[in-house]
Amino acid sequence: MFDPVIFDRALIGFSLAVHIILAVMGIAIPVIVSAAEFIGIRTGNQIYETIAKRISVALVIFFAVGTASGMLVAVELFALWPSFMVLVGQVALLTVLIEVGFFFLEAVFLAIYIYGWDSFKNRYAHWAMSIPVIIGAGGSAMMITMLNAFMNTPVGFNIQNYLATGTLSGINPLAVFNGPSTWVEVSHVLSTSYFTGAMIVAAYLAYRMLRAKRDSKVYEYHAKALRIALAISAIAIIFTIYTGINSITAMYAQQPEKYAAMEADLIPQSHAPEYIGGLYINGTLQYYIPIPDMQSVLATGSPNGTVPGLSSYPQSTWPPLIIHPLFDLMVILGFALGGFFALVAILYLLRRTPLKVRPILWLTLVAGSLSVLLLEAGWIVDELGRQPWIIYGVMTVNQAANYSQSVVPITIVLMAVYIIVVPFTLYVLKKVFDGRPLEKELR
């Protein structure tokens, strides 16, 4: 007999790890498509319309697979965490219900946008159809993140009474829209989604530019599209950094165990150094570089500020300490990507055409891949950092889990499906674009 909880965790973790990649594509691509069409209308340059048309095909495919994957995640929430859904259903599920509304908005207007392309005499009217798609995609992400924020900082019911008696009282279903971490999380998730989604597209476009003949129309097409994708990423990374710092500050106040595990703080202390690297071996942190006072300054604004330590909490509520190296990885990747954009900006100032420099295209390709790693690392830090809680301080993962042995084969089958479907979707995208030669569309 297997422990079904391990399989519950594995399935939801794996599904979400895949789903968030599809989701960020679905959030960012509409902005790229909309921007391309708008520029095309304003400048009268046909290449931009071709960019919008071709990338919107990819959007439809990601939307189709993303919808199914999202549906699977929704079913997983019900089936793998039934007790969690019972509580959430009474207090916070309004967010997910509104999410479906946003999703419908996206689906309906995406269909009009795609299938009604040639039917609008006024091109601005057609372009306007992309705006609800952008709102729908972003709104969906916002609502789902609000539920996640509820899991990190639960609100909307009398928690003390629930913990004491197991009954829900003092329910305020609107509190979930403005919880302590709601807007910090929402702003961070949205900015990282736009950033990562646009960077994935940018990486693909850079790859195509590397393969295309210079000064050809195909090259020009990809260069124009890359400029749009990188512009969106550049704006988004500024917000990502700002909202990321806000997230850590909020975590310091709201989820001290998570904060302490992320920063590898075993004991509360003032003048806390920032530990770069390090692994816990036999209860002590080893192989790290300390930067004196840095953590206290970053967290409290003063070297005298005290940061929390895990020793203040029962060991049973400590998150896995692996999140410290993952947090470090996240910060390092963030700096690396920031450096990439700084380099591009400097080259723009000096040469004005950095996207024609082949090493920059290679770097874009690498940066796109790293942005996915950054997204996954950030998500794992957030979710693992909340362990052992599914709803912080209220319900543990073990209390919420489904203990049916049926979970075991289901997990194996669905993970296999994900492993097949995602590469196959990419294969389909390749086939789609192979079947529609760009040269022909640019003629």
Place this chain on the structure above:
Amino acid sequence: MDFLYAINHLVFSAFMTLFILEFGVACLLLIDYDGLKDKLRSYINPIWGITGTFAVFYLLSTAVTYPALMGIVGNVFIVPLFVVAFFILLRNAFMAYSEYIGGGKNEKLYLRFFSISTIVIAFVLMSTFATAISEVGYSNLQLDLSFMANPYNISLFISIALIAIAASVLYFDIRKSEKFELLAAAIGLALLIIPTAVFAGYMRQGIVSYWYLIVADIVFLAVIATLGYFDKKIAGPLVMLWLFLSVNLFCLVQYPYLLGGKINLVDYLVNPATGFYDGIVTAVIFALLVVSLPILMKFVYANRRGY
């Protein structure tokens, strides 16, 4: 709180209407692919995306209306829920593939897979609904295999399949099948009596209470079939309305019990504070959809381009 479950029934009815029509399309694509493909495809794209989202909408609407029921749903129906989700994933993938990398044999193959996936979804869904209502195949918070392989469930599946085919023939105005639709609908309705009669005593009570609505429903179908027979275009939209009203009537007849009367849904309703907002939000989303779907269909079908 009556409003809340009424809205839940409306969402279910809308989902089932779209799904039954899609189920009919899947069957017809297997029956006569070459003859019907173009006509059916132009409907199914892009409606399949909306149908899928409606499935999630219904699931969520049920979760917000009866949150305490989710423990039972998650534990008992975990396998059918995942089987349905798995085949929805396949259905979506094959539909998208057929749309963009179709052409000739590939398109036919992908649409075959789409059809088979949709039929499997229909079978598992019907089995799940049949068990949720009748308790057949359920005991001690567990399902056994008989939840899918029992004569009531199979007769329900066949009857819905026939009704779906008849409705699709009418909706898509498939002229060469004008007698077939009447026969299919008649057999489907006749077969429906078997599971309904066996399901549970409380449903018989509902049937007695709402006999006049059931008679009106059958008369309405007869009128639509006649209009279809005489080549009246209005029969297509009316058949959608009939499906919607019939599913809603079914909800009315079986409410408020599940699992052979063991579960009274009223005991599982959400708290009034949350229920108030859930009801408003669900109603607003539903109303917006009711308005936007016909616009979308009119718009897309009138302006279809070979995307």
